[in-house]
Amino acid sequence: MSLQYDEIVRGGLARQVADLIRTAILEGRLAVDERLPTEEELARRFAISRPTVREALKVLAAQNLIRSRRGPAGGTFVNRPDADGAARSITDTATLLVGMGRFDIDEIVTARMQTEALCCRLAAQNRSDADLAAMAAEIALQRDEALSDEDFCASDVRFHRAVVQATGNGPLQLMMHAMIESFIPITNMLIYRDHERRRTVAAHERIRAAIAARDAETAAQLMRDHVEGMRALLDQALARRNADKPRGGTP
Amino acid sequence: MSLQYDEIVRGGLARQVADLIRTAILEGRLAVDERLPTEEELARRFAISRPTVREALKVLAAQNLIRSRRGPAGGTFVNRPDADGAARSITDTATLLVGMGRFDIDEIVTARMQTEALCCRLAAQNRSDADLAAMAAEIALQRDEALSDEDFCASDVRFHRAVVQATGNGPLQLMMHAMIESFIPITNMLIYRDHERRRTVAAHERIRAAIAARDAETAAQLMRDHVEGMRALLDQALARRNADKPRGGTP
DNA sequence: AAACATAAAAGGTCTGACAAATACAACAAT
DNA sequence: ATTGTTGTATTTGTCAGACCTTTTATGTTT
Structure with missing residues (x-):
């Protein structure tokens, strides 16, 4: 006859309260920028102590659902979910998985090759002049031979992001x-020599040109070839690394 | 002359400690399953109070980096980053953005159409017999006309997941x-009538057959058509909803 | 040997207090 | 009249110490 009122609550008080508030936010019962008590x-109200309330709020703050400020006009406010913050959160999670070696290098390269080719197709359809300019700017930067390896890699990332943006x-x-x-x-494991840098930049330029010409299939194929070339470089780099440390995992 | 020693520390003590421990985990200085003090x-050790330590740990727990257990053999342990947990975390973030109406329905449909077509291609190349069986099982379920709308939608999701799995x-x-x-x-806004259900199931079956036959291009094209069909249904549903509530946003 | 009771260890919670930041009002000085 | 200063109330941030609850190891009893 017991309706099992126990065991339907999981976790401690802090967690329960955090869940309650989170649900309220997600269901829109708490509007964006609204101030909580x-x-x-x-x-x-919850008949718990303030430290417990704070633990609950810390959890929600860690999930970017709320923010807190001190002072008379301070308090706790509901955050507006923004794409940038979400992107950072997703990126952190994915980076963790990759960094811990939960994925094969090979399947990562495959995933990137296919998805970026897809982006090329859409970019060819939808690119604006500003998108093309962003790509051209990175290409110009990458042609500077005085650029450090770090800066070259950073610019490479920005170029690929620009392609995605153009979709x-x-x-x-x-x-x-x-x-x-x-x-x-x-990719930061790679050291681009002059020869490879020139090849990379040339590939970028061909991709940009195809996107500018709205030639979706050529752009996609060029991107596939470009990433496939990176797979080869990565294999060499990994081979070198394994030669140095024969039994090295992914520490 | 002041070297600005202030303002280089952002956030309170709890946040600083959380960042310290997080960095230690991410850099591998704390091994997986290792027990913290x-x-x-x-x-x-940090010369702070226990409540503050707890707030820091709650933040890390919210990010699935650590777990805590009570008792003599209890304590705080470093979590192994698992794909399932990461997927849940990423899904939550994406669901929040979508739910808050930060994306157009149209661009979501486009993104799904293109990426799922891509998955179809890869699935046709890499699918195992188990993958095909999983798809067939959902299709069989969806043929049951007594299935509730909820269960039909759930099975639909599982079918699409099975395709992705097959990559x-x-x-x-x-x-x-x-x-x-x-x-x-x-998609839960949609109400599938018998006619639409049969069309949906037929599309699923054609996709499964193409993947079984390793016909990548046909499978991709079928998936594009299938999702494009959903776009039409969604437009109708949205039109109906706007007719009911002429000034309704996306609450 | 198995079942049960006991104690210790660790996280979980509570109470009450103080510290620090900050908006706002009142006031003083130019 | 405008500007700078000071005070004060409010709210989050931190602290200290205590007690509760859960879990496990240990030892006792049957």
Whole structure:
């Protein structure tokens, strides 16, 4: 006859309260930028202590759902979910997985090759002049032979992001930025020699030209070839690394 | 002359400590499943109070970096980053953005259409017999006319997930699961009538057959058509909804 | 050997207080 | 009259110490 009122609550008080508030936010019962009651008031309403309220709020703050400020006009406010913050959060998660070696290099390269080719197709359809200019700017930068390896890699990332940006598709940008950024720690293992730099820049320029000409299939094929070339470089780099440290995992 | 020693530390003590521990985990200085000192011990080492330590740990727990257990053999442990947890985290973030109406329905449909077509191609190349069986199982379920709308939608999601699964590509699965799941609240607005259900199931079956036959291009084209059909249904549903509530946003 | 009771360890919570930041009002000086 | 200063109230941030709850190890009893 017991309706199992126990065991339907999972976790401690802090977690329960955090879940309650999170649900309220997600269901729109708490509007964006709305101010929550003070911590003391929350403690009284939930009949728990203030430290427990604070633990709950810290959890929500860690998930970018709320923010807190001190002072008379301070308090706790509901955050507006913004694409940038979400992208950062997703990128962090993906970077962690990649960094811990939960994915094969090979499948990452495949995923990037295919998805970026797709972005090329959409970019060829939807690119604006500003998008083309952004790509051209990075290409110009990459032609500077005095550029450090770090800066070259950074510019490479920005070029690929510019291609994604040119698709004009928000959800796609969200996912692709995470995919590209999470790959950085791995591409940073590469050392681009002059020869490879020239090849890379030439590939970028061909891709930009195809996108400018709205030639979707050529752009996609060029991107596939470009990333496939990176796979070869990565294999060499990994081979060198394994030669140095024969039994090295991915520490 | 002041070297600006202030203002280089952002946030309170709890945040600083959380950042320290997070960095230690991400850099591998704390191994997976390693046990951290007790909260009391941490408080002593950082020269802060236990409540503050707990706030820091709550933040890390919210990010799935650590877990805590009570008891003599309990304590705080470093979590192994798993794909499932990451997928859930990414899905939550994406769902929030979609739910708050930060994306157009149209661009979401486009993104899904293109990326799922891509998955179809890869699935046709890499699918195992188990993958095909999973798709067939959902199709069989969807043929049951007694299925509730809820269950039909759930099975629809599982079918699309099965296609993604068949690509065998981890990073792609991670991104696509988020894309598919975040779309659920929107597809749930649809009410499938018998006619539309039969069309949907027929499309699923054609896609499965093409993947089984390893016919990548046909499978991709079928998926594009299938999702494009959903766009039409969604437009109708949105039109109906706007007719009911002429000035309704996306609450 | 198995079942049960006991104690210790660790996270979870509570209470009450003080510290620090900040908006706003009142006031003083130019 | 405008500007700078000071005070004050409010709210989050931190602290200290205590007690509660859960979990496990240990030892006792049958």
